Amino acid sequence: MEDSELLRKKREKIESLKADGIDLYPNDARVKDTAASIITRFAHMDSDAIGMIAERFAIAGRLMAIRDFGKGSFVIIQDRTGRLQAFVRKNQVGEKAYSLFKRLDVGDIVFVAGKIFRTRTNELTIDVDELRLLSKAIRPLPEKWHGLTDIETKYRQRHLDLIVNPHTKEVFARRSRIIQLRRCFMEERDFLEVETPMMQPKAGGAMARPFKTHHNALGMDFYLRIAPELYLKRLVTGGFERVYEINKSFRNEGISTFHNPEFTMMEFYQAYATYEDLMALTEEMFNFIACELFGSPKFQYLETEIDLTPPWPRISVRDAIIQYGKIDAEVLTDDARMLACAKDLGLNIKDSDAPGMVMMAIFEEQVEDKLIQPIFITHYPVEVSPLARKTPNHPEVTDRFELYICGKEIANAFSEINDPVDQRERFVMQLRAREAGDDEAHEMDEDYIRTLEYGMPPTAGEGIGIDRLVMLFTNSASIRDVILFPLLRSKEE
Secondary structure, eight states: OHHHHHHHHHHHHHHHHHHTTOOSSOOOOOOOOOHHHHHHHHTTOOHHHHHTOOOOEEEEEEEEEEEEOSSEEEEEEEETTEEEEEEEEHHHHOHHHHHHHTTOOTTOEEEEEEEEEEOTTOOEEEEEEEEEEEEOOSSOOSOTTTOOOOHHHHHHTHHHHHHHOHHHHHHHHHHHHHHHHHHHHHHHTTOEEOOOOSEESSOOSSSSOOEEEEETTTTEEEEEOSOSHHHHHHHHHTTOOEEEEEEEEEOOOOOBTTBOSEEEEEEEEEETOOHHHHHHHHHHHHHHHHHHHHSSSEEEETTEEEEOOSOOOEEEHHHHHHHHHOOOHHHHTOHHHHHHHHHHTTOOOOTTSOHHHHHHHHHHHHTGGGOOSOEEEEOOBGGGOTTBOEETTEEEEESEEEEEETTEEEEEEEEBOOOHHHHHHHHHHHHHHHHTTOTTSOOOOHHHHHHHHTOOOSEEEEEEEHHHHHHHHHTOSSGGGTSSSOOOOOOOO
């Protein structure tokens, strides 16, 4: 009721302004300055020095506060770079402009111009001699002094969150910076950025449940990609020996503080390299980004100081379960005992599950949350690695690693299968898993096998979750804090 009454009064004010011939949404303002550029340029000057400046400045932004002192008012204007104070008085802007100003509200977007001065409290301020309304806000902003704290509103109405919470803008500005740094890092190493299809006839490149859609004109079902992997490896086969893609991928899974069904990752592939080469490259990349952001490989994430100084420990899945999970080594070499162990832990395991799947279930339960500092977990079971090369002399595991930081997987990489016969056998293994009820198992992809039959060079590839990396580098506890518009359950208006 209170909101409805407020909106009614706002609409009445708008009709009154229109009746007086005021254009509420003009588009002819010429803005030549920003809040940050003015502050940066004159922050070091005292009042006397600033008083000598004859230059006139012009900024535009949102009114965030109005303090009326009778003969004049101080306002706070927020633009894309920050906030700056302005002083509005009748004898300076004229009666018509001042009359308009008195009818403005917090949330309106305005243009102001004038010289600058310092107030008695030493705050840099524009002495306004020109004021215009550029966009009249109908709805009020959230409570003006304390910002937007309601989590539900923050995610559903990100525009409000960005307006009233400067920290939110800083998070997404840093996200952009992180992605930019990754591009610079890859391009300096001769990687070519490419784009591959988001709608694919086969759900391939990872083990996950896909989103399905239908193309009416072609009469075909398609899947939103769960990973760009198979297309990127087609490009390696075609001669692009170093490729990467910063991509949107989609997995039809649950939502949590570390999972969003639509997410961003970077995948890259390097010919004539192994998964061990990518470990070194990953250490170098993460260390580079941290040092660019913080000036050091050390930074704070929640309650923990993370140290990205290379080299990082490397340990196999099996040894990690023994060391961190406190499981006897003999249990992991006896399939029946390992299955019994998983059941004793209360895991959702079937008797028909492959030993590698049972081992990974134990790993996820007993080990993951203990991996705080960066660590490479290596040699994943072949049953959960349908695209990874088998480890020589140990065909039950693969040349694969996952990078863990703060108990969460951040990257996944392996030496790729380039033997089409081996790849077909892996797909057949996955088909059996699908028939047994695993709807995340990989589909058969005859076209990809045909690609390998033309000869793909020995290659290693990696996928890095950008959203999770941004969480680390912005000290964010939830993935929703680093995705501008996270997926939410629909809410009735």
